[in-house]
Amino acid sequence: MDYQNRVGHKTGGGGPASAQDLASHNRDRLRRLALETFDLGKDPYLQKNHLGQLECRLCLTFHATDASYLSHTQGRKHQMNLARRAAKEDRNNFAMPLPKPVGMPRVSTVKIGRPGYRITKMRDPDTHQYGLLFEIEYPDIDGKPRYRLMSAFEQRMERPPDPHFQFLLFAAQPYETIAFKVPNQEIDDTPGRLYVNWDDTLKLYVLQIQFRPARTAKPLPALPHRPSVYQGVGPRFG
Template sequence: MVDRQNRVGSKFGGGGVSSAQQTERERKERLRQLAMETVDLARDPYLMRNHLGTYECKLCLTLHTNEANYLSHTQGKKHQAGLARRAAMEAKMAKQNEATDVMMALRAGTQVSQAQSKVKIGRPGYEVSKSRDPDTNARCLTFELHYPELDGGNRQPRHRFMSAYEQRVETPPDNNYQYLLIACDPYETVGFKIPNEKIDKGEGKFVTNWDVDSRMFTLTLHFVDEEAEKN
Protein backbone atom coordinates (compact mmCIF):
# COMPACT_ATOMS: atom_id res chain seq x y z
CA MET A 1 0.00 0.00 0.00
CA VAL A 2 1.11 3.53 -0.73
CA ASP A 3 1.15 5.84 2.30
CA ARG A 4 -0.91 8.90 1.37
CA GLN A 5 -1.45 10.16 4.96
CA ASN A 6 1.81 12.10 5.53
CA ARG A 7 2.35 13.76 2.17
CA VAL A 8 3.24 17.41 1.86
CA GLY A 9 0.14 19.53 1.33
CA SER A 10 -2.27 16.88 2.53
CA LYS A 11 -4.70 17.17 5.43
CA PHE A 12 -4.63 14.82 8.38
CA GLY A 13 -6.81 11.85 7.64
CA GLY A 14 -7.05 12.69 3.94
CA GLY A 15 -5.81 10.74 1.01
CA GLY A 16 -2.98 13.14 0.31
CA VAL A 17 -1.90 14.79 -2.94
CA SER A 18 -0.31 12.43 -5.44
CA SER A 19 2.33 13.93 -7.73
CA ALA A 20 2.29 13.25 -11.49
CA GLN A 21 5.44 11.17 -11.21
CA GLN A 22 4.02 9.09 -8.40
CA THR A 23 0.80 8.58 -10.32
CA GLU A 24 2.75 7.39 -13.34
CA ARG A 25 4.79 4.99 -11.22
CA GLU A 26 1.65 3.57 -9.69
CA ARG A 27 0.09 3.16 -13.13
CA LYS A 28 3.12 1.26 -14.40
CA GLU A 29 3.12 -0.92 -11.29
CA ARG A 30 -0.54 -1.82 -11.82
CA LEU A 31 0.14 -2.63 -15.47
CA ARG A 32 3.17 -4.72 -14.51
CA GLN A 33 1.20 -6.73 -12.00
CA LEU A 34 -1.59 -7.24 -14.50
CA ALA A 35 0.90 -8.33 -17.16
CA MET A 36 2.55 -10.80 -14.80
CA GLU A 37 -0.83 -12.40 -14.25
CA THR A 38 -1.83 -12.58 -17.91
CA VAL A 39 1.34 -12.68 -20.06
CA ASP A 40 3.17 -15.96 -20.72
CA LEU A 41 6.82 -14.94 -21.06
CA ALA A 42 7.78 -18.37 -22.40
CA ARG A 43 5.84 -17.56 -25.57
CA ASP A 44 7.05 -13.99 -25.97
CA PRO A 45 9.07 -13.93 -29.24
CA TYR A 46 10.85 -10.70 -28.32
CA LEU A 47 12.16 -11.68 -24.86
CA MET A 48 15.73 -12.99 -24.77
CA ARG A 49 17.97 -13.72 -21.83
CA ASN A 50 21.62 -12.92 -22.57
CA HIS A 51 24.82 -14.40 -21.18
CA LEU A 52 24.93 -11.78 -18.42
CA GLY A 53 21.67 -12.93 -16.92
CA THR A 54 19.76 -9.81 -17.92
CA TYR A 55 16.91 -9.60 -20.37
CA GLU A 56 16.73 -8.02 -23.80
CA CYS A 57 13.80 -6.87 -25.90
CA LYS A 58 14.62 -7.88 -29.47
CA LEU A 59 11.90 -5.61 -30.80
CA CYS A 60 13.07 -2.39 -29.13
CA LEU A 61 16.73 -3.39 -28.53
CA THR A 62 16.54 -2.49 -24.83
CA LEU A 63 18.08 -4.13 -21.71
CA HIS A 64 16.17 -5.07 -18.54
CA THR A 65 17.40 -6.28 -15.18
CA ASN A 66 14.57 -8.76 -14.55
CA GLU A 67 11.34 -10.11 -15.95
CA ALA A 68 9.23 -7.63 -14.03
CA ASN A 69 11.14 -4.76 -15.57
CA TYR A 70 10.68 -6.27 -19.02
CA LEU A 71 6.95 -6.68 -18.42
CA SER A 72 6.71 -3.06 -17.40
CA HIS A 73 8.53 -2.14 -20.62
CA THR A 74 6.07 -4.12 -22.74
CA GLN A 75 3.25 -1.91 -21.48
CA GLY A 76 5.06 1.28 -22.48
CA LYS A 77 4.48 3.42 -25.56
CA LYS A 78 7.74 2.45 -27.26
CA HIS A 79 7.06 -1.28 -27.19
CA GLN A 80 3.42 -0.90 -28.15
CA ALA A 81 4.38 1.34 -31.08
CA GLY A 82 6.94 -1.24 -32.17
CA LEU A 83 4.30 -3.97 -32.06
CA ALA A 84 1.98 -1.84 -34.18
CA ARG A 85 4.73 -1.22 -36.76
CA ARG A 86 5.60 -4.92 -36.87
CA ALA A 87 1.93 -5.90 -37.31
CA ALA A 88 1.55 -3.38 -40.15
CA MET A 89 4.72 -4.66 -41.83
CA GLU A 90 3.63 -8.31 -41.53
CA ALA A 91 0.21 -7.44 -42.94
CA LYS A 92 1.86 -5.70 -45.91
CA MET A 93 4.17 -8.67 -46.54
CA ALA A 94 1.25 -11.09 -46.31
CA LYS A 95 -0.62 -9.04 -48.88
CA GLN A 96 2.39 -9.02 -51.20
CA ASN A 97 2.87 -12.77 -50.77
CA GLU A 98 -0.81 -13.34 -51.52
CA ALA A 99 -0.49 -11.31 -54.72
CA THR A 100 2.64 -13.28 -55.67
CA ASP A 101 0.85 -16.58 -55.02
CA VAL A 102 -2.01 -15.49 -57.26
CA MET A 103 0.39 -14.56 -60.06
CA MET A 104 2.23 -17.86 -59.72
CA ALA A 105 -1.05 -19.78 -59.74
CA LEU A 106 -2.17 -17.96 -62.88
CA ARG A 107 1.20 -18.60 -64.52
CA ALA A 108 1.14 -22.26 -63.50
CA GLY A 109 -2.39 -22.57 -64.87
CA THR A 110 -1.25 -21.12 -68.18
CA GLN A 111 1.67 -23.52 -68.33
CA VAL A 112 -0.61 -26.47 -67.52
CA SER A 113 -3.07 -25.45 -70.21
CA GLN A 114 -0.23 -25.10 -72.70
CA ALA A 115 1.14 -28.51 -71.70
CA GLN A 116 -2.30 -30.05 -72.00
CA SER A 117 -2.71 -28.58 -75.47
CA LYS A 118 0.44 -30.47 -76.55
CA VAL A 119 -0.96 -33.97 -76.74
CA LYS A 120 1.60 -36.71 -77.20
CA ILE A 121 1.13 -38.51 -80.51
CA GLY A 122 2.79 -41.71 -79.36
CA ARG A 123 5.92 -43.59 -80.30
CA PRO A 124 7.33 -43.15 -83.77
CA GLY A 125 7.69 -46.14 -86.02
CA TYR A 126 11.25 -47.48 -85.96
CA GLU A 127 13.49 -50.15 -87.35
CA VAL A 128 16.94 -51.29 -86.22
CA SER A 129 19.32 -53.14 -88.48
CA LYS A 130 22.73 -54.71 -87.82
CA SER A 131 25.58 -54.96 -90.30
CA ARG A 132 29.36 -54.91 -90.58
CA ASP A 133 31.65 -52.45 -92.25
CA PRO A 134 32.92 -54.03 -95.50
CA ASP A 135 36.39 -52.52 -95.03
CA THR A 136 37.06 -52.95 -91.30
CA ASN A 137 34.49 -55.63 -90.44
CA ALA A 138 33.45 -53.43 -87.49
CA ARG A 139 29.93 -53.91 -86.19
CA CYS A 140 27.41 -51.32 -87.33
CA LEU A 141 23.91 -50.33 -86.15
CA THR A 142 21.39 -48.31 -88.14
CA PHE A 143 18.29 -46.76 -86.58
CA GLU A 144 15.42 -45.54 -88.74
CA LEU A 145 12.58 -43.61 -87.12
CA HIS A 146 9.49 -42.37 -88.92
CA TYR A 147 7.57 -39.24 -87.77
CA PRO A 148 4.71 -38.96 -90.28
CA GLU A 149 2.57 -36.49 -88.28
CA LEU A 150 5.37 -34.08 -87.42
CA ASP A 151 4.53 -30.51 -88.48
CA GLY A 152 7.16 -28.05 -89.63
CA GLY A 153 10.25 -28.83 -91.61
CA ASN A 154 12.53 -26.98 -89.17
CA ARG A 155 11.78 -29.40 -86.34
CA GLN A 156 13.83 -32.56 -86.33
CA PRO A 157 14.72 -35.33 -83.85
CA ARG A 158 17.62 -35.00 -81.42
CA HIS A 159 19.70 -37.75 -79.89
CA ARG A 160 21.98 -38.35 -76.95
CA PHE A 161 23.71 -41.24 -75.18
CA MET A 162 22.88 -42.19 -71.59
CA SER A 163 24.92 -44.39 -69.27
CA ALA A 164 23.36 -47.29 -67.39
CA TYR A 165 23.64 -45.30 -64.15
CA GLU A 166 21.61 -42.37 -65.47
CA GLN A 167 18.52 -44.38 -66.43
CA ARG A 168 15.85 -45.41 -63.89
CA VAL A 169 14.07 -48.15 -65.86
CA GLU A 170 16.31 -51.15 -65.29
CA THR A 171 17.71 -51.92 -61.84
CA PRO A 172 20.35 -52.72 -60.91
CA PRO A 173 22.20 -50.86 -63.68
CA ASP A 174 24.28 -53.03 -66.00
CA ASN A 175 27.51 -51.32 -66.98
CA ASN A 176 27.79 -53.60 -70.03
CA TYR A 177 25.16 -51.50 -71.78
CA GLN A 178 24.42 -47.89 -72.63
CA TYR A 179 21.32 -46.21 -74.04
CA LEU A 180 20.68 -44.19 -77.18
CA LEU A 181 17.80 -41.73 -76.73
CA ILE A 182 16.03 -40.10 -79.68
CA ALA A 183 13.45 -37.40 -78.96
CA CYS A 184 11.18 -35.19 -81.04
CA ASP A 185 8.05 -33.48 -79.63
CA PRO A 186 5.18 -34.19 -79.69
CA TYR A 187 6.26 -37.82 -80.13
CA GLU A 188 7.41 -39.88 -77.16
CA THR A 189 11.14 -40.31 -76.57
CA VAL A 190 12.49 -43.67 -77.75
CA GLY A 191 15.42 -45.41 -76.05
CA PHE A 192 17.60 -48.17 -77.49
CA LYS A 193 19.79 -50.43 -75.33
CA ILE A 194 23.14 -50.96 -77.03
CA PRO A 195 26.52 -52.40 -75.93
CA ASN A 196 28.61 -50.09 -73.78
CA GLU A 197 31.51 -50.05 -76.19
CA LYS A 198 33.53 -47.27 -77.74
CA ILE A 199 31.79 -45.66 -80.72
CA ASP A 200 33.81 -44.64 -83.73
CA LYS A 201 33.32 -40.90 -84.34
CA GLY A 202 35.56 -40.81 -87.38
CA GLU A 203 34.51 -39.47 -90.77
CA GLY A 204 31.62 -41.47 -92.20
CA LYS A 205 31.45 -43.69 -89.10
CA PHE A 206 28.76 -41.78 -87.21
CA VAL A 207 26.11 -40.30 -89.50
CA THR A 208 22.67 -38.76 -88.89
CA ASN A 209 20.20 -37.71 -91.57
CA TRP A 210 16.78 -36.04 -91.45
CA ASP A 211 14.60 -36.34 -94.54
CA VAL A 212 12.07 -33.51 -94.34
CA ASP A 213 9.85 -34.83 -97.13
CA SER A 214 9.45 -38.37 -95.78
CA ARG A 215 9.81 -37.35 -92.09
CA MET A 216 12.43 -40.09 -91.70
CA PHE A 217 15.33 -39.80 -89.24
CA THR A 218 18.31 -42.12 -89.72
CA LEU A 219 21.27 -42.65 -87.40
CA THR A 220 24.15 -44.98 -88.26
CA LEU A 221 27.00 -45.75 -85.85
CA HIS A 222 30.05 -47.99 -85.89
CA PHE A 223 31.64 -49.64 -82.88
CA VAL A 224 35.41 -49.48 -82.62
CA ASP A 225 37.06 -52.85 -83.26
CA GLU A 226 39.33 -52.98 -80.22
CA GLU A 227 41.43 -55.87 -81.51
CA ALA A 228 42.06 -54.13 -84.84
CA GLU A 229 42.82 -50.90 -82.99
CA LYS A 230 45.44 -52.68 -80.86
CA ASN A 231 47.08 -54.25 -83.91
Protein backbone atom coordinates (compact mmCIF):
# COMPACT_ATOMS: atom_id res chain seq x y z
CA MET A 1 0.00 0.00 0.00
CA ASP A 2 1.41 3.32 -1.06
CA TYR A 3 1.68 5.88 1.71
CA GLN A 4 3.47 8.53 -0.39
CA ASN A 5 2.13 12.09 -0.71
CA ARG A 6 0.19 12.02 2.53
CA VAL A 7 -0.12 14.69 5.20
CA GLY A 8 2.63 14.41 7.77
CA HIS A 9 4.58 11.95 5.65
CA LYS A 10 8.28 11.57 6.36
CA THR A 11 10.82 9.94 4.12
CA GLY A 12 11.41 6.44 5.34
CA GLY A 13 8.32 6.45 7.59
CA GLY A 14 4.71 5.45 7.12
CA GLY A 15 2.10 8.12 6.74
CA PRO A 16 -1.44 8.05 8.12
CA ALA A 17 -4.09 6.31 6.00
CA SER A 18 -7.80 6.98 5.90
CA ALA A 19 -10.43 4.46 7.02
CA GLN A 20 -11.55 4.00 3.41
CA ASP A 21 -8.05 3.08 2.32
CA LEU A 22 -7.66 0.60 5.17
CA ALA A 23 -11.00 -1.04 4.37
CA SER A 24 -10.10 -1.36 0.69
CA HIS A 25 -6.73 -2.82 1.60
CA ASN A 26 -8.33 -5.37 3.94
CA ARG A 27 -10.86 -6.36 1.30
CA ASP A 28 -8.13 -6.98 -1.25
CA ARG A 29 -6.07 -8.97 1.23
CA LEU A 30 -9.05 -11.12 2.23
CA ARG A 31 -9.95 -11.66 -1.42
CA ARG A 32 -6.46 -12.90 -2.23
CA LEU A 33 -6.50 -15.24 0.76
CA ALA A 34 -9.94 -16.56 -0.16
CA LEU A 35 -8.97 -17.18 -3.77
CA GLU A 36 -5.95 -19.15 -2.57
CA THR A 37 -8.11 -21.46 -0.43
CA PHE A 38 -11.39 -21.45 -2.38
CA ASP A 39 -11.70 -22.26 -6.09
CA LEU A 40 -14.68 -20.45 -7.58
CA GLY A 41 -14.60 -22.70 -10.62
CA LYS A 42 -15.57 -25.69 -8.46
CA ASP A 43 -18.48 -23.98 -6.69
CA PRO A 44 -21.68 -25.74 -7.89
CA TYR A 45 -23.87 -22.79 -6.89
CA LEU A 46 -21.92 -20.06 -8.74
CA GLN A 47 -23.25 -18.92 -12.10
CA LYS A 48 -22.51 -15.85 -14.23
CA ASN A 49 -25.53 -14.34 -15.95
CA HIS A 50 -25.76 -12.42 -19.22
CA LEU A 51 -25.08 -9.12 -17.43
CA GLY A 52 -21.74 -10.33 -16.12
CA GLN A 53 -22.98 -10.56 -12.55
CA LEU A 54 -22.23 -13.49 -10.27
CA GLU A 55 -25.36 -15.33 -9.19
CA CYS A 56 -25.72 -17.70 -6.23
CA ARG A 57 -28.19 -20.36 -7.37
CA LEU A 58 -28.65 -21.59 -3.80
CA CYS A 59 -29.69 -18.26 -2.29
CA LEU A 60 -30.81 -16.48 -5.53
CA THR A 61 -28.59 -13.46 -4.89
CA PHE A 62 -26.52 -11.37 -7.35
CA HIS A 63 -22.99 -10.02 -6.81
CA ALA A 64 -20.87 -7.64 -8.86
CA THR A 65 -17.40 -8.89 -7.83
CA ASP A 66 -15.70 -12.04 -6.67
CA ALA A 67 -15.07 -10.49 -3.27
CA SER A 68 -18.77 -9.81 -2.82
CA TYR A 69 -19.64 -13.40 -3.68
CA LEU A 70 -16.95 -14.78 -1.37
CA SER A 71 -18.23 -12.60 1.44
CA HIS A 72 -21.74 -13.92 0.76
CA THR A 73 -20.61 -17.55 0.96
CA GLN A 74 -19.28 -16.91 4.47
CA GLY A 75 -22.49 -15.25 5.59
CA ARG A 76 -25.29 -16.63 7.74
CA LYS A 77 -27.87 -16.96 4.93
CA HIS A 78 -25.66 -19.03 2.66
CA GLN A 79 -24.49 -21.30 5.48
CA MET A 80 -28.08 -21.95 6.62
CA ASN A 81 -29.14 -22.83 3.08
CA LEU A 82 -26.20 -25.23 2.80
CA ALA A 83 -27.25 -26.94 6.03
CA ARG A 84 -30.85 -27.27 4.81
CA ARG A 85 -29.74 -28.73 1.49
CA ALA A 86 -27.50 -31.28 3.26
CA ALA A 87 -30.33 -32.31 5.60
CA LYS A 88 -32.70 -32.75 2.65
CA GLU A 89 -30.20 -34.92 0.79
CA ASP A 90 -29.71 -37.06 3.89
CA ARG A 91 -33.47 -37.64 4.18
CA ASN A 92 -33.72 -38.58 0.51
CA ASN A 93 -30.82 -40.99 0.77
CA PHE A 94 -32.34 -42.59 3.87
CA ALA A 95 -35.73 -43.05 2.17
CA MET A 96 -34.24 -44.72 -0.90
CA PRO A 97 -34.70 -48.50 -0.87
CA LEU A 98 -31.59 -50.49 -0.18
CA PRO A 99 -30.30 -52.64 -3.01
CA LYS A 100 -31.44 -56.21 -2.82
CA PRO A 101 -28.70 -58.54 -1.63
CA VAL A 102 -27.46 -60.99 -4.14
CA GLY A 103 -28.66 -64.39 -3.05
CA MET A 104 -26.67 -67.54 -3.12
CA PRO A 105 -26.97 -69.45 -6.38
CA ARG A 106 -29.21 -72.44 -6.15
CA VAL A 107 -27.40 -75.73 -6.46
CA SER A 108 -29.20 -78.13 -8.77
CA THR A 109 -29.39 -81.64 -7.35
CA VAL A 110 -30.13 -84.70 -9.39
CA LYS A 111 -33.23 -86.40 -8.01
CA ILE A 112 -33.01 -90.15 -7.46
CA GLY A 113 -36.73 -90.83 -7.16
CA ARG A 114 -39.36 -91.03 -4.47
CA PRO A 115 -38.73 -92.58 -1.06
CA GLY A 116 -40.62 -95.59 0.24
CA TYR A 117 -43.36 -94.94 2.78
CA ARG A 118 -46.06 -96.53 4.92
CA ILE A 119 -49.18 -94.82 6.29
CA THR A 120 -51.20 -96.18 9.21
CA LYS A 121 -54.54 -94.82 10.42
CA MET A 122 -54.87 -94.53 14.20
CA ARG A 123 -57.42 -93.72 16.88
CA ASP A 124 -56.64 -92.88 20.48
CA PRO A 125 -58.69 -95.16 22.78
CA ASP A 126 -58.79 -92.53 25.53
CA THR A 127 -59.58 -89.31 23.66
CA HIS A 128 -61.06 -90.96 20.55
CA GLN A 129 -58.93 -88.70 18.37
CA TYR A 130 -58.13 -89.81 14.86
CA GLY A 131 -54.53 -89.74 13.69
CA LEU A 132 -52.05 -90.79 11.03
CA LEU A 133 -48.64 -92.44 11.33
CA PHE A 134 -46.15 -91.77 8.51
CA GLU A 135 -42.99 -93.86 8.08
CA ILE A 136 -40.71 -92.57 5.30
CA GLU A 137 -37.53 -94.41 4.25
CA TYR A 138 -34.53 -92.33 3.18
CA PRO A 139 -31.61 -94.79 2.82
CA ASP A 140 -29.35 -92.47 0.77
CA ILE A 141 -29.26 -89.18 2.67
CA ASP A 142 -26.77 -87.71 5.12
CA GLY A 143 -28.93 -85.00 6.73
CA LYS A 144 -32.34 -85.01 8.33
CA PRO A 145 -35.69 -84.89 6.49
CA ARG A 146 -38.20 -82.13 7.09
CA TYR A 147 -41.96 -81.80 6.87
CA ARG A 148 -44.47 -79.00 6.58
CA LEU A 149 -48.20 -78.46 6.16
CA MET A 150 -49.44 -76.73 3.01
CA SER A 151 -52.83 -75.16 2.49
CA ALA A 152 -54.93 -76.28 -0.44
CA PHE A 153 -54.70 -72.75 -1.79
CA GLU A 154 -50.88 -72.87 -1.90
CA GLN A 155 -50.60 -75.90 -4.17
CA ARG A 156 -51.07 -75.79 -7.95
CA MET A 157 -51.77 -79.43 -8.73
CA GLU A 158 -55.50 -79.46 -8.03
CA ARG A 159 -57.78 -76.77 -9.36
CA PRO A 160 -60.07 -75.56 -7.94
CA PRO A 161 -58.63 -76.08 -4.45
CA ASP A 162 -60.72 -78.00 -1.96
CA PRO A 163 -60.82 -76.14 1.39
CA HIS A 164 -61.73 -79.37 3.23
CA PHE A 165 -58.21 -80.79 2.74
CA GLN A 166 -54.60 -79.77 3.29
CA PHE A 167 -51.29 -81.30 2.22
CA LEU A 168 -48.49 -82.77 4.33
CA LEU A 169 -45.09 -82.53 2.59
CA PHE A 170 -41.86 -84.47 3.26
CA ALA A 171 -38.57 -83.31 1.74
CA ALA A 172 -35.00 -84.59 1.82
CA GLN A 173 -32.25 -84.28 -0.78
CA PRO A 174 -31.67 -85.94 -3.20
CA TYR A 175 -35.16 -87.49 -3.12
CA GLU A 176 -38.24 -85.95 -4.66
CA THR A 177 -40.62 -84.12 -2.34
CA ILE A 178 -43.72 -86.18 -1.61
CA ALA A 179 -47.10 -84.88 -0.42
CA PHE A 180 -50.13 -86.50 1.22
CA LYS A 181 -53.66 -85.14 1.20
CA VAL A 182 -55.06 -85.06 4.74
CA PRO A 183 -58.21 -83.54 6.28
CA ASN A 184 -58.07 -79.82 6.88
CA GLN A 185 -58.39 -80.09 10.66
CA GLU A 186 -56.31 -78.57 13.42
CA ILE A 187 -53.27 -80.66 14.41
CA ASP A 188 -52.99 -81.41 18.13
CA ASP A 189 -49.47 -80.27 19.08
CA THR A 190 -49.68 -81.00 22.80
CA PRO A 191 -46.86 -83.17 24.23
CA GLY A 192 -47.44 -86.82 23.45
CA ARG A 193 -49.83 -86.11 20.57
CA LEU A 194 -47.31 -84.93 17.99
CA TYR A 195 -44.36 -87.28 17.59
CA VAL A 196 -41.38 -86.77 15.25
CA ASN A 197 -38.31 -89.02 15.12
CA TRP A 198 -35.42 -89.58 12.72
CA ASP A 199 -33.54 -92.87 13.06
CA ASP A 200 -30.14 -92.22 11.50
CA THR A 201 -29.21 -95.90 11.67
CA LEU A 202 -32.31 -97.28 9.96
CA LYS A 203 -32.71 -94.12 7.85
CA LEU A 204 -36.37 -94.03 8.85
CA TYR A 205 -38.34 -90.82 9.41
CA VAL A 206 -41.45 -91.21 11.60
CA LEU A 207 -44.17 -88.61 12.04
CA GLN A 208 -47.35 -89.14 14.07
CA ILE A 209 -50.11 -86.55 14.02
CA GLN A 210 -53.51 -86.44 15.70
CA PHE A 211 -56.40 -84.19 14.78
CA ARG A 212 -58.28 -82.16 17.31
CA PRO A 213 -61.98 -83.01 17.45
CA ALA A 214 -64.15 -80.74 15.37
CA ARG A 215 -65.85 -78.06 17.38
CA THR A 216 -69.62 -78.01 17.13
CA ALA A 217 -71.43 -74.73 17.47
CA LYS A 218 -73.82 -74.69 20.38
CA PRO A 219 -77.20 -73.07 19.71
CA LEU A 220 -77.91 -69.89 21.60
CA PRO A 221 -80.72 -69.96 24.17
CA ALA A 222 -84.03 -68.71 22.88
CA LEU A 223 -85.14 -65.25 23.87
CA PRO A 224 -88.33 -64.94 25.96
CA HIS A 225 -91.44 -64.10 23.97
CA ARG A 226 -92.81 -60.65 24.36
CA PRO A 227 -96.45 -60.39 25.52
CA SER A 228 -98.82 -59.26 22.82
CA VAL A 229 -100.90 -57.21 25.27
CA TYR A 230 -99.34 -54.83 27.77
CA GLN A 231 -100.03 -55.97 31.30
CA GLY A 232 -99.51 -53.13 33.69
CA VAL A 233 -98.36 -53.55 37.25
CA GLY A 234 -100.08 -51.81 40.16
CA PRO A 235 -103.56 -50.46 40.83
CA ARG A 236 -105.74 -49.45 37.95
CA PHE A 237 -107.81 -46.32 38.00
CA GLY A 238 -111.03 -46.57 36.00
